Amino acid sequence: MIDNTSRREFIKRTAALGASLSAASLSQYALAAPTKTTQPEPDGFFTLGKRQDHWWLITPDGKPFFTMGLNHIDPASLRYPENIDIWREKYGGSTIRWIKESVSPNLREWGFNTVGWVQEVTVRKWRHSRAFTVDEYRALDMPYCHLLPFTESHQWEKHTVHYDFRSDDWKEWVDYVARSHCAELSDERNLIGYFYSDCPTWTHSRPDNEWRGPIFDPEQLKTEAGRKELTELAHSYYKTTHDAIRRYDKHHLILGDRYEAIAPIAMEVIDASKPYVDVLSFQDFRDPVKHLDEWHRKTGKPALLADAARMNWLTKPGEFTRNEGDWYARTLEALFKNPGCIGFHLCGAYQRNRARRYGLLDEQEKPDQENVALMKTANQEITAWMQQEFGQ
Template sequence: MSSTTGTSGAFFRVAQSESGSWSFIDPDDKPFISLALNHLDDTDLRYPHNVEVFERKYGSRQAWTKGVVRDLQDLNFNTIGWTSQYVSGGWGEALDWFGDPVDLGHSHPWPDQHLLDAGMPYVVQIRVQEIEDWNGHPAYRDVYGEDFHKYADWLARRMVSDHKGSPNLVGYFLVDIPGWLPHASGRFWPGFEGLSQAEHDQKLFDVATQYYRTITEAIRRYDPDHLILGDRYNGNKGIPEAVLRAMVPFVDVLSVQYFTGKSDEEYATMIEDLRGWHELTGKPVVIADIGNWVPTDMNPHRTSDMDTQAERGADYASGLARAVAEPWIIGWHWCGYIENLGRGWGIKTPQDEFYTDMTDQIREANAKGQATATQRI
């Protein structure tokens, strides 16, 4: 290995080989490509139309989380992804991050102990500021103020306390698709009005530097050993260069959400965008949220360039193969788990059964994806 990020072999770290390829390195000192499932929430089985399924099959959230782990392991996923789900409904045909404000209410993440008891690699999210693109009421708090410093210290102290000794923790995500570009609500940090583009970019770099420095110093004050996976940037909307440059000294991995259609051209565009951001930052990339969908009985309005679950599975397999062929992509985190009335798609039906035409292909694709890890380092 020519370079490493992380500390002792007791925890996950990232490494780059002499040939230039990147990988996570697990606590057993083995290369690891993170294949995760996102939006794991029992809310999806507590609707009036399926709460009976939850009560009959599980009866408690603890028992349900064990079922999640069984599903992940069955499908050859190796990481518990972001455990929060969009639940408020009314998403509409599509989202325009630049258009009318949206307000996509999300559930709370898993309790710490459930993640610790799961017995497999997982991630933890630390919501530094409430500035998500999906948040219709973002709160851009002064990153220079004493209040933010105190809050960041408390937040880090609280969020890492149960996980700082865990060998299964891959690392800490920060904000989910933060609004570093103009927010649909029109809100932003104070003091950006009337600036020239050069002045705007310099101020944005300064604000982002202060934001990342404050939260990462707080995290590492209480947990110096685990990776910081950074904000889960909104790749479809774009990422300001000033923010990426500010992030570099403080974050170990470049994490990007990016949704694309099934065409070769769209995948090529995604890879090109990710490669550019990777080269700018010098960081390995985790595709932190990616997915596809088709119309279903419950959600006939969720249309895309695919029509069947088999097509979804084929797209998953080809997309993952494209991603892991890039030696600087070290993670693929899929959206989502159980189809609900809010997000409207998943790899399981609202009755908690696999869409087997899709999941049979996921199982095989994940096995192949994991096998590529051994070739990285």
């Protein structure tokens, strides 16, 4: 709850937020109308709706929804030798208990309404941890998104070769991923939709993975033939992944690749994706408010800030940093005012580990009270406005 000293300011800011959104009339946002998506059977599941010029997620119950999520939730952070007693004695060594007794109550208390993406950094510049199982997601009992590992091209990962998106082997792998993940999740009402690769290196690379280069050589984009080749490659990738999902799941949204907004993004890739994804998703640690607005205006697609935060990145082993709550609050409010943005998922993590080196809880489960309080107030302001307008 909001304490008495901040209640008046909270009410004042919530009223101001509503006023800023209603320059014409707040009534124009009521009763968000469903719109066409890639979902053959969206009824009873999360979908998208547009009223006037504003995009919303629509809940299975038909109400507008702005997703405010936390990313990177991994129980291994409670299994260091120094804190494993908490894991064993408090949660009985059970991930299900930990989710029910720690993760879900804390996220709700902090005002988050979504789990954006659970997988977490394990070792810097290595692969992320595993996703939750369907039973673990059910233990959350709140909306979530799930990433499908069709390809491993994360811009920080330095070990994996690029997959050949035209090969029969990769297409067989895509079908395996879809029947392994989507068939199991297809009837889950709390699932918002599926991400693909995190920050794929379509036309860029990082120093640690220059040995493999980008998926497609950006020098070829200087010629018409090269641009045509990238269009065909990206079309094959997005059609293959889309068709595999829809063989096993006709209900959920496709959120697509989580592009790195501050790296080069070829329009050939974006244009090829548009018929096969419902949302354009981005990571952006520099200027997400500006960039998401630009991509929405450029494409007409709803946009999701799928991963962003502000903290000190230049930490060394043994050093820790804090996620800036005031930046989060300003960014969330600005994104909520963007008619093309459907949500913001914070690059958490839930609990810090020694690879990521930041999180809203420390290794002893003590919260970063100052920054969590700022995030909580910001989340509650959005929730209060949504409740006022849509009766949620």
